[in-house]
Amino acid sequence: MTGAFRSGFVTVVGRPNTGKSTLVNRLVGAKVAIVSQRPQTTRGAIRGVRTTPESQIVFVDTPGIHRPRTPLGERTNARASAALEDVDVVCQVVDATEAIGPGDRFVAGLATTAGPPALLAVNKVDAASPGRVVEQLARAAELGEFAAFVPLSAATGEGTDVLLAELEARLPDGPRYYPEGTTTDQPVVTLAAELVREKLLAVAREELPHSIAVTVEELEAPDAPGADPDAGRETQAAEVLRFRAVVRVERDSQKGIVIGKGGLVLRDAGTAARRELEALLGRRVHLETFVTVDHEWQRRPRALDRLGF
Secondary structure: OOOOOEEEEEEEEEOOOOOHHHHHHHHHOOOOOOOOOOOOOOOOOEEEEEEOOOEEEEEEEOOOOOOOOOHHHHHHHHHHHHOOOOOOEEEEEEEOOOOOOHHHHHHHHHHHHOOOOEEEEEEOHHHOOHHHHHHHHHHHHHHOOOOEEEEOOOOOOOOHHHHHHHHHHOOOEOOOOOOOOOOEOOOHHHHHHHHHHHHHHOOOOOOOHHHOEEEEEEEOOOOOOOOOHHHHHHHHHHHEEEEEEEEEEOOHHHHHHHHOHHHHHHHHHHHHHHHHHHHHHOOEEEEEEEEEEOOOHHHOHHHHHHHOO
16 A cells, blocks of 8 residues: 655745755756856746655745845845745755855744744755865754755755655645646746846856846747648647747846857857757747847836836
């Protein structure tokens, strides 16, 4: 006789750059969140789904909680805090290579008082000496009343099986919230926009990461030349997904940086995003990219509303 099926929601929180998105991708077994060396890459709560014969865990990847300097920062912090509500487990992530500081303590206060059981993952142990990991675990134990402390590496997978076992043990009996094979509930246009932003962040200068916003819309497939209009539309729609990506920056000087000499930066970012999107969707993709200036968008509430923040 098999045991009951367990399911539930796990919110992953932490300071910027602790490796939350990399960890969620590793635990899900597929790329559901973009990753970057730039801090505060994640701007919204992203759900990734891991399903096994015994359980289904819905991971909620959140923006890094930080001291906000703009209305955008205030909104991303609010989203991260809201993601602590109505979940089954909270998992805080700290960096084994960085000193535990006030930001970690602030997040720990939120995690351990939210109500659900809270676990603490010490990430990036592959980049730290064994002695450093032991020291970090000892300091992490001072952050609060966590149900478990797990050293791991999201990059290599070391220790992630232990974390999964700890999480699964704390899930209630429940249904499959998502069908078999689902890894994320993100709309494809959101995934496309995030991939374009990820590729641009990889080449962006220091002042650019926070100034870049990307929106994507899906386009209708054109009729196939020389074919019946309706049949042509259906055939092409089945073969190629067409998207238009608009990259927003805040200043005129940033537009040229994003486009690059001869348009190379934007072209290469679009090509890399298209190829990854095709691999994820198993479909051919046509991706058009444009750059526009939306002055100080991350400081204007109306602009944030329009962009969905």
